Amino acid sequence: MRHLLVINPNTSDSVTGLLRTHILQASGPDVAVHMATARFGARYISSEASYAIAGHATLDAWAAWIADGGPMPDAVLIGCFGDPGLLALRECSPVPVTGLAEAAFFEAAQHGRFAIVTGGVAWKPMLQRLAHSLGYGDRLAHIHTVQATGAELAADPAAARTLLAAACAEAAAQPGVQAVILGGAGLAGMAAQIQHAVPVPVVDSVLAGARQAQQWRSGTPGQVQLAGAWTGLSPALMQIATI
Template identity: 70%
Template sequence: MRTLLVINPNTSAHVSALLQRHVQAAAGSGVSVRTVTARFGAPYIACEASYAVAAHATLDAWAAALAGGAPAPDAVLVGCFGDPGLFALRECSPVPVTGLAEAAFATAARHGRFGVVTGGERWRPMLQRLAQALGLGERLAGIHTVAPTGAQLAADPAAAQRLLAQACRDAARQMQLQAVILGGAGLAGMAAAIQPEVDVPVIDSVMAGAHEALHAMAPAPRRERPGCDVPWAGVSRELAALGLPTPG
């Protein structure tokens, strides 16, 4: 059976359980989904510092998943809307790697001009930077952030649904969008609930990520050995094993 590894870059077991449920439902019975949680870092990512730590935690979680000679999965999904560690993990992984934001941006861009609705003001520059890095900066019309963080929104789904539906309507009208992304691992499933209230397609970042990762599982040559090009010190034993052997 093919396998998909989902890495939650924050330390919230609740978010991991949500990712596991929604991604496995999208994958169906033919793919085994395994979600792992960051071994260190923040319970939710809401600033540059927590994002930087989450990138390290993503690599560490990948290394821990391969510890003891465990076989590599067929694909990896970084389960955070913001994709911390995406490019680094892709560089040292022998299998395809995608992230929630990357997949959602690509999905929304097929409709034309798109925007993002998400929780937490500090996400705006981080998401704009990611869009530029992915070559989609010109398609991204804007980012509408609501005051609560993604974690706070997930804690009160009914209130979150009302707030986010209005935010999506406002963003679509004000930015003249062809699609709007509802971004955040903790918001999985909410896009379908608010879609009837919004006139343009509402993209669920978790579903977009799941579909992209599953599509990437098509047979392709793998690198012989996952790893990096320098020796590391002061990191976990598992992560150190992915670097070059320490001289001497």
């Protein structure tokens, strides 16, 4: 039995539940899926400030999982399209770490240049930076953000499907786009529902994350330590920082 730890950097338990449902569906019978929800931060990440705090919350959730005696996973998946804390957690984790965005970038890039469709206008510059930092800048052709946040889209699935199908079709029409990523933890499962309306493959970021994490392809694991002198961290983070 292999163990996959999914960390939801949002503080919303409903998002954690949605992630669990879809990741379990995409996981084999030999994979045990464990969920951890951020202990502080935004209910749904939709701004630079909430994203910055979510990176800290991701590290804290990992530390709390270890401190509470949770089983050491074979891989960690950051359950947010934006991957807050990805590089920091990869630096200090003894197991591979990936995130919804990185996994979706990898999957979409197999088709060629790709576009991203997601909720919340603040995400556009954040995702541009992330794509460039992860080496996908030359494959990212276009980012289309809709005004509604992921949380607002998830609250009205029928309206969301109509809006996102149109947005994905528009993104697919941009020059050179050979795949579209529908990004967002709250949008899990919607890619398959709108694929018929989009002329190129639509990548579900949550399912891509589940598939990628189970292939254990996230790079060289780091060390379970946070070098340096620290003050004010949670007891769980302090425990890891002083190993």
